[in-house]
Amino acid sequence: MNTPIKIDQLIRSHRKTIGLQITKDARLIVRAPQFASEEYIHQLIRRKESWIKTKQDYFKQRQDKILVRKFIPGEKFLFLGQSYTLLVVEDLPKAVILDNSLMISKMVLANAQDHLEYWYKIQALEYITQQVKHYAQIAGVKYESIRINNATTRWGSCGYKDTLNFTWRLIMAPAKVVDYVVIHELMHLKQKNHSRKFWAEVSQMMPDYKKEERWLKENGYLLT
Numbered sequence: 001m002n003t004p005i006k007i008d009q010l011i012r013s014h015r016k017t018i019g020l021q022i023t024k025d026a027r028l029i030v031r032a033p034q035f036a037s038e039e040y041i042h043q044l045i046r047r048k049e050s051w052i053k054t055k056q057d058y059f060k061q062r063q064d065k066i067l068v069r070k071f072i073p074g075e076k077f078l079f080l081g082q083s084y085t086l087l088v089v090e091d092l093p094k095a096v097i098l099d100n101s102l103m104i105s106k107m108v109l110a111n112a113q114d115h116l117e118y119w120y121k122i123q124a125l126e127y128i129t130q131q132v133k134h135y136a137q138i139a140g141v142k143y144e145s146i147r148i149n150n151a152t153t154r155w156g157s158c159g160y161k162d163t164l165n166f167t168w169r170l171i172m173a174p175a176k177v178v179d180y181v182v183i184h185e186l187m188h189l190k191q192k193n194h195s196r197k198f199w200a201e202v203s204q205m206m207p208d209y210k211k212e213e214r215w216l217k218e219n220g221y222l223l224t
């Protein structure tokens, strides 16, 4: 016999139908009409069992892969798609990459998270600015400024005043993926939408952009 599916949260409201939602941490949220009976709700859940389990397994699997960072020596950090091992050294004014190591000073170890986040932001600004300049020149587009933000799922955006925004987390992705996001936002300077014309502009700059787009969809959650 199958173990019954557990409802993590039941929200009743003035709705007419039952809605099921699986959250990113694999919890089942059920939204139900005010007076729907428990039996009716469970009946529906049993009918949707395989859909619920598939979704829950998917999110659980993803969660297992997400690192809980401890910021201790030996831990792996991504930078432009490469994995580097955190190494703590005596004296170092700022973090630095050497061979396969990401080195930080012993003095900042207690604040390693802030220190590394700051370091990533600086690297992101430097690298992304360079790529934006490069591709803007090729495409013949003008932008106002570049900003680095803290977004967790939105890799880039193009503001209405032609400011380009990128999350510093992007610098963990492979270089080709970073280029794709840069090109994507630059093409929004020409087309402020996702029309066919927009995608045609993107593919003119990067013919195989779909590969990078797929990479972000499948692996973006690992850039933490």
Ligand SMILES: [Zn+2]
Pocket: 184, 188, 193, 194
């Ligand atoms: Zn877009």
